[in-house]
Every structure is written in structure tokens, then in C-alpha cells.
Amino acid sequence: NAGVTQTPKFRILKIGQSMTLQCTQDMNHNYMYWYRQDPGMGLKLIYYSVGAGITDKGEVPNGYNVSRSTTEDFPLRLELAAPSQTSVYFCASSRQSPNTGELFFGEGSRLTVL
């Protein structure tokens, strides 16, 4: 019962570097989400997906890209890392659409950009 798995758990990047945060869920959920959590700011939605091949922007998409080629995987790509992207990133999934179901979260990926 792995649920939502995120890798890596920790990463330090230099300004301008690129990286991909991986997210996999084994619950056959259609809906997947990426959030970032900054101190005192709660959780902000970066991107979401309602199924394989379908993605859309959330509240704070700038500087990020996503893809959803399979139901299980929803990677988040940072192309040119900036200090403002230092944050804790959470991937989440849900079986049902919002208004009927809950989100299941991964344990988070802490990213520092220096």
C-alpha cells in the first residue's frame, strides 16, 4: 500500500539548473496535483491533471512544467531553477473529482535553490 510516492525527498540545486520531481501513485486515481508549501503561505496549487494526457495550470504555474503520459505518473519539471522556487513540494491524487472525495498526499520533496 504505497499510495503516493515522491522522489527525491531532498535536493539542493544551483540557480539555473534543471530537475524533475517524480510522483507515482498506485491507487489508479485519475486526478493528480502538485502543490508547493512556503512558510506561512499554506499550500499553493502549481499544476493538476484530470487524466492521462490532460494537464492544466493552477495558482502558481510559472517556472514549472508537467506531463501526464500514464495514469500513475505525474512528474514536475523545473527548467531554470530560481531561489524563489525553494519550497516543499507535495504531490497528491484523488479518485473522484473535487466536491466528492479527498486528496491523498505524498510525503513531500524539499527543494533548496542556491
Place this chain on the structure above:
Amino acid sequence: DQQVKQNSPSLSVQEGRISILNCDYTNSMFDYFLWYKKYPAEGPTFLISISSIKDKNEDGRFTVFLNKSAKHLSLHIVPSQPGDSAVYFCAASAPGTYKYIFGTGTRLKVLA
């Protein structure tokens, strides 16, 4: 524009007493609300939810109240236990939007 607000960043409560965490929202289209608990270095975990067709939902020690006219919901924890010490987030969603909007969180500390 913060559509979901938790105006109390922190709250301390004695063990055994009631904890009341508050959440306000501005978007009248929101019709489904959830509460999450988060421990340090872990992902948020689901606690309880409420649909706008109800004004109360209970699950064990946790009760959520919804006041639609005031655009306000609250989470009551009775009795509070030291293990309840965590950050609590409320979240809301509107029909057809496919996303949840989270508040900024309230850190609850239950004192033994």
C-alpha cells in the same frame, strides 16, 4: 487573493479541552470543504469533510461545522490530545473546477 483564510496562525489548548480551529472563505461557489492535519516532515493527511448541503459532520472526536451565510467553517476537536499537535489546513473546492484551494494553516499545540 486568498480565497480561503485561516486567520489564527497558532492555537494552544490544554489536554482534554476543546480545540476550535476556524476557516473563512470568500468564494460563494465553494460547496465542498475538507480539513487536513500535517505533522512536520510528512504530507498532509485527510481528517474530515463537509458538503454544503450539510451544516455539521462528525467523525469521532472531530466535528466540522459549516455556516454558509457567514462563509465560515470550524473544526472542533474534543477532547484534545497531545497527539493532535500539528498544523491544520482547511481546503475548499467549487463545482467543475477540478481543484482544491487551501488556507494558510493553523498550528495547534495541545499541552499535557
